[in-house]
Amino acid sequence: MSDHQLFGRAEEFTALDALVDGLAEAGGALVVRGAPGIGKSALLARAARQAERSGFTVLTASGVEAESHLPFAGLHQLTRTMLDQVPGLPPVQAEALLGAFGMAQPSPTGRAPQLFMIALATLDLLGEAAGQAPVLLVVDDAHWLDSPTLDVLAFIARRLGPEPLGMLFGIRDGHTTCLDTLALRELRLHPSPRPMPGPSWMTWSRSWNRRSGTGCSTRPRATPWPSSNCLPRCVSREHRPRP
Numbered sequence: 001m002s003d004h005q006l007f008g009r010a011e012e013f014t015a016l017d018a019l020v021d022g023l024a025e026a027g028g029a030l031v032v033r034g035a036p037g038i039g040k041s042a043l044l045a046r047a048a049r050q051a052e053r054s055g056f057t058v059l060t061a062s063g064v065e066a067e068s069h070l071p072f073a074g075l076h077q078l079t080r081t082m083l084d085q086v087p088g089l090p091p092v093q094a095e096a097l098l099g100a101f102g103m104a105q106p107s108p109t110g111r112a113p114q115l116f117m118i119a120l121a122t123l124d125l126l127g128e129a130a131g132q133a134p135v136l137l138v139v140d141d142a143h144w145l146d147s148p149t150l151d152v153l154a155f156i157a158r159r160l161g162p163e164p165l166g167m168l169f170g171i172r173d174g175h176t177t178c179l180d181t182l183a184l185r186e187l188r189l190h191p192s193p194r195p196m197p198g199p200s201w202m203t204w205s206r207s208w209n210r211r212s213g214t215g216c217s218t219r220p221r222a223t224p225w226p227s228s229n230c231l232p233r234c235v236s237r238e239h240r241p242r243p
């Protein structure tokens, strides 16, 4: 989707641009939270595109419910393009990270790689990358990431410092993760207040209504324009559904 097709999100664009622009000064993190279908992924994708255009290294991962029980599946998604840098890490960290991905011989002591070493290895990898160009991690549907990956991301978020390293998470309403304990800045999405009426908006509106299960519908209803705030106020009369 190109940027001009995202309607009524000027404030959200500003918040996301501020995160990306602010990385020139220091690391930062932001959680985009909202109901199913409200536009979290669309905003994250836009931010990723903007960052890429500005020369950032953008690393992406998306939580998948079916993989949420697979340890480090999310971390593997996120770091897959950087694995050629792993040999530059201290050997114990490199071994731990590759061990987590099944890419190293099991330790002769038979011990599983320590989460702490894996987190350190990831932090070092990202720090190295951020020394070359600003880095933005874009993690969509973070609530469905496997729990060791979330632990590693929380570890990194707690250590954001002056390096240009940004973290952007998309999380659905009603889900909790260990990231909640960090009290990261949040951008809460509400139904877009100022859409441009037209076919594209109607498609989005239908998709959001379907996914969110709010009961709001663009189909004719007994009460054609629900009084709840799930439909925007500023759509002109001729575009409103008729009974």
Ligand SMILES: Nc1ncnc2c1ncn2[C@@H]1O[C@H](COP(=O)(O)OP(=O)(O)OP(=O)(O)O)[C@@H](O)[C@H]1O
Residues within 6 Å of the ligand: 001, 005, 006, 007, 008, 009, 034, 035, 036, 037, 038, 039, 040, 041, 042, 043, 141, 172, 192, 200, 201, 204, 207, 208, 211
């Ligand atoms: N502001 C917008 N203007 C126009 N279309 C939009 C807007 N926001 C989202 N859409 C479209 O609405 C649909 C749902 O958006 P999106 O997938 O980003 O929702 P989501 O919040 O990530 O949902 P989920 O919780 O299911 O992952 C997509 O087709 C997207 O392109």
Ligand SMILES: [Mg+2]
Residues within 6 Å of the ligand: 040, 041, 042, 140, 141, 170
């Ligand atoms: Mg999404």
